[in-house]
Amino acid sequence: MSEGFFLTFEGADGSGKSTQARRLFEALQAEGVDAVLTREPGGSKGAEEIRRLLVEGDPGRWSAETEILLFFAARRDHLERTILPALKRGAIVISDRFSDSTRVYQGAARGELRELVDTLHRLMIGKEPDLTLVIDIDAETGLKRGLARNSGEDRFEELGAGFQQKLRQGYRALLTDFPTRCIGIDGKGDESMVATRVRDALKGRLP
Numbered sequence: 001m002s003e004g005f006f007l008t009f010e011g012a013d014g015s016g017k018s019t020q021a022r023r024l025f026e027a028l029q030a031e032g033v034d035a036v037l038t039r040e041p042g043g044s045k046g047a048e049e050i051r052r053l054l055v056e057g058d059p060g061r062w063s064a065e066t067e068i069l070l071f072f073a074a075r076r077d078h079l080e081r082t083i084l085p086a087l088k089r090g091a092i093v094i095s096d097r098f099s100d101s102t103r104v105y106q107g108a109a110r111g112e113l114r115e116l117v118d119t120l121h122r123l124m125i126g127k128e129p130d131l132t133l134v135i136d137i138d139a140e141t142g143l144k145r146g147l148a149r150n151s152g153e154d155r156f157e158e159l160g161a162g163f164q165q166k167l168r169q170g171y172r173a174l175l176t177d178f179p180t181r182c183i184g185i186d187g188k189g190d191e192s193m194v195a196t197r198v199r200d201a202l203k204g205r206l207p
């Protein structure tokens with residue numbers, strides 16, 4: 001009866017977390033480990049459909065409350081169809097973002113929404129990662145890297161430098177809120193330097 005391991009990567013846009021999640025996934029696969037790489041918003045068919053509603057279009061498209069409900073609808077589908085089945089068979093599940101993103105992003109936009117996010121998480125998700133790596137990068141570098149991609153998915157990036165600054169503060173507060181689950185990783189430097197920090201942080205923690 002293996003239970004798997006649920007690892008999430010968090011950080012502001014352009015922090016490099018998606019690259020690091022993929023690198024770790026590929027390294028584990030090369031070692032013959034049963035690993036699954038997934039992402040939010042998305043990670044299952046229905047959740048990917050909801051993703052398009054969230055990341056494309058006008059920044060003012062949804063009210064903050066509606067947006068939170070869409071994130072949780074997507075997350076619930078992702079949890080039911082991708083994360084839990086993989087954990088049940090004993091896999092290491094690596095998710096690029098999870099509930100902490102909603103805590104930080106939607107909480108950064110409107111602080112009083114954090115309680116709503118925590119309540120919805122408790123009611124509809126009820127699962128925390130076994131471990132969360134928070135990649136920290138300064139706001140300007142993150143914004144530059146994010147917009148340079150020109151992905152057409154810039155709804156959140158378009159909120160600007162002040163918002164990036166709030167995100168960084170939000171992620172720092174998360175490290176204090178969940179000191180045993182969350183580990184901060186310095187996102188400065190090139191990809192392989194950060195990858196080494198990630199592997200060091202994971203030493204002795206992965207099953």
Ligand code: TYD
Pocket residue numbers: 012013014018040041055071096097098099100101102103105106146156157
């Ligand atoms: P993501 O695909 O991780 O974008 P990136 O690769 O640029 O980091 O996430 C898309 C956007 O959605 C990103 O700007 C963060 C935002 N987001 C939230 O605001 N709340 C959430 O709960 C999640 C999962 C993402």
